[in-house]
Amino acid sequence: MSYGFTDRYADQIVLVTGGAQGLGRAMVQRFAAEGARVHFADLNAAAGAEVLASLDGDGHAFDQVDITDPTAARTWIDGVAADQGRIDVLVNNAGIIRDNRIENISSEDWDAVLAVSLSGSFHCTQAAFAHMRERRYGRVLSFSSMSWRGNFGQVNYVAAKAGVVGFTRGFALEGAKHGVTANAIAPGLIETPMLASMNGPAHEKLVGKVPMRHTGQPEDIAAAAAFLCSPEARYITGVVLDVDGGIGIGSSIR
Numbered sequence: 581m582s583y584g585f586t587d588r589y590a591d592q593i594v595l596v597t598g599g600a601q602g603l604g605r606a607m608v609q610r611f612a613a614e615g616a617r618v619h620f621a622d623l624n625a626a627a628g629a630e631v632l633a634s635l636d637g638d639g640h641a642f643d644q645v646d647i648t649d650p651t652a653a654r655t656w657i658d659g660v661a662a663d664q665g666r667i668d669v670l671v672n673n674a675g676i677i678r679d680n681r682i683e684n685i686s687s688e689d690w691d692a693v694l695a696v697s698l699s700g701s702f703h704c705t706q707a708a709f710a711h712m713r714e715r716r717y718g719r720v721l722s723f724s725s726m727s728w729r730g731n732f733g734q735v736n737y738v739a740a741k742a743g744v745v746g747f748t749r750g751f752a753l754e755g756a757k758h759g760v761t762a763n764a765i766a767p768g769l770i771e772t773p774m775l776a777s778m779n780g781p782a783h784e785k786l787v788g789k790v791p792m793r794h795t796g797q798p799e800d801i802a803a804a805a806a807f808l809c810s811p812e813a814r815y816i817t818g819v820v821l822d823v824d825g826g827i828g829i830g831s832s833i834r
């Protein structure tokens with residue numbers, strides 16, 4: 581697919597968590613292609629370095645950061661703000677799954693899933709908001725999931741992703757008068773390593789429920805993110821955008 585890329589992110593500093601693969605990588609590449617200086621974080625240093633080497637333009641950086649650690653998240657974000665003088669966009673993308681029926685979810689797997697998606701989004705947003713407020717401009721985009729409405733065998737992930745929706749809506753109210761918007765994307769089935777890690781039959785069964793009858797590509801998410809985080813999305817806050825081929829519409833009798 582070819583895009584008519586613009587330079588709408590020229591001079592902007594964009595932060596992305598979990599940028600070393602999957603949706604994060606596609607967003608890092610898209611923001612860079614639209615002129616941003618992208619600073620991204622991930623646990624996976626080797627994959628992060630590869631993504632960094634692939635980017636258009638200059639001024640990008642990768643840091644190995646565990647966003648579940650509030651001090652590490654704050655040190656990363658304050659460091660970028662000190663070096664670059666601004667943070668325009670924060671994308672809270674990092675997330676993990678530890679799927680199981682409730683009787684088989686350990687407390688470690690419960691905590692781990694909430695720690696990355698929900699608490700990680702909180703730690704990074706709290707740190708970034710301090711800098712965005714000062715300049716009266718910011719875009720915070722967090723990652724929910726089609727699962728936020730409920731999904732079998734995922735109560736930890738459902739809770740985390742519904743939590744991201746609540747967090748986004750609450751924070752949108754606090755950010756609004758400071759020029760900071762907060763939105764979420766709820767992806768459906770998008771071709772990434774996370775989706776590939778789901779077992780075969782479950783994967784086929786799910787794809788059959790997508791009204792468009794196919795999975796999405798990371799670039800589909802990146803295109804939506806590039807709009808929601810842009811200056812022109814200035815009057816949009818507190819929304820959850822389904823990017824899912826229609827699966828979030830609900831049940832179908834066919």
Ligand SMILES: NC(=O)c1ccc[n+]([C@@H]2O[C@H](COP(=O)([O-])OP(=O)(O)OC[C@H]3O[C@@H](n4cnc5c(N)ncnc54)[C@H](O)[C@@H]3O)[C@@H](O)[C@H]2O)c1
Nearest residue numbers: 598602603622623646647674675723725767769770772774
């Ligand atoms: N792929 C899908 O179909 C889909 C559907 C719905 C929601 N999502 C959500 O979209 C986001 C991205 O998903 P993906 O499919 O690209 O996942 P992915 O597993 O392919 O990539 C996630 C990245 O996050 C990083 N990460 C994990 N824990 C981290 C931590 N503590 N600190 C920093 N980085 C960390 C991983 O190393 C990895 O590079 C997630 O929040 C996921 O829940 C994905």
